[in-house]
Amino acid sequence: MLNERKVTQMAAYFLHKRGGRMSHLKLMKLLYLADRESLRLYGLSMSGDCMVSMPHGPVLSMTLNLMDGDVESLPGGWESFISAKENHELALKTELQADTLDELSKADTDVLETIWQQFGNLSRWQIRDYTHQHCPEWEDPHGSSKPIGFEKLFQALGRSSDEAKRLADHIGEQHHIDELFATL
Template identity: 55%
Template sequence: MFEAKVTQMTAYLLNKSSGTMAYLKLMKLLYLADRESMRLYGTSISGDHMVSMPHGPVLSQTYNLIVGDYDEGGLWGRWIKDEADYQVALKVSELERPDYDELSNAELAVLDRVHEQFGSMGRFQIRDYTHDHCPEWQDPQGSSYPIHPKDLFLAVGKSVEEADALVANLNEQQDLGRIHATIR
């Protein structure tokens, strides 16, 4: 489910951007969408782990997909392709709402808002924006380290009590997801 959801998020944003985008910019748009979803709904869209890296905050497993660590037969490999100069592009065209079946209307609305607000920025402009406006990101000095959900919740204006409750809810969701995965 993770790969399908992130692929659909990526395709949706690429579709709104003429089908091609610098992967640094894409990574930031995806991060900002998850961040906004957590602010609004207490949960991310992708379900990915957030990490601080030298070029700002990223979604860990999504980063791996973007830089080419994927199965060609999977949804990412069928819908998304690598391009020269650190670009990614859509392999498919004419995607419509039914193609985004992993994404709710609320999640698509978050992607729309993020694209509207940040889609016109260049890759380094959006990178700098995340450095300056996402206090949960800390410069890892050439390495990477996790961004704890509580830090993100506090950064987007939640109180300590709200952040603790939201983290507890996320932990319960992850536990249920693991149980559900063993039943399949």
């Protein structure tokens, strides 16, 4: 289940590193790669979002909807920190304060910094091409979209079939628990 405040803070972190403005394509790829790295290291998604293959590579589905303005943001969520997309770019609305990123743990910011160090210097097209060539879970959806299951992702990250299934089942259980708490 998407944690909008957390994914917003993940995006704000990368936008801040880039001087406050970035192509939405590059930002999405950085967010995807950060979530993927968190899954590789800890077996947990930072964003809680669903992953899908799209023509320009893998994306975080609900986060893309937030970027595109296709869904309404929650109070204190996306629209509180990030401007509407203009000329295929997103920008921070205000300067980040020290306590702004309160949803991110030290482990989260370490993952974000690692991804920034590896990919922050790439153009939007270079990082898109990287995800096409180095993320085997991505499959060309031929103009549509195709879900990327966590089991498939864990296998692409080198986990055995049994371990990938166990980790994917755990994420499914966590999503179910999150949904139950969301109804309270």
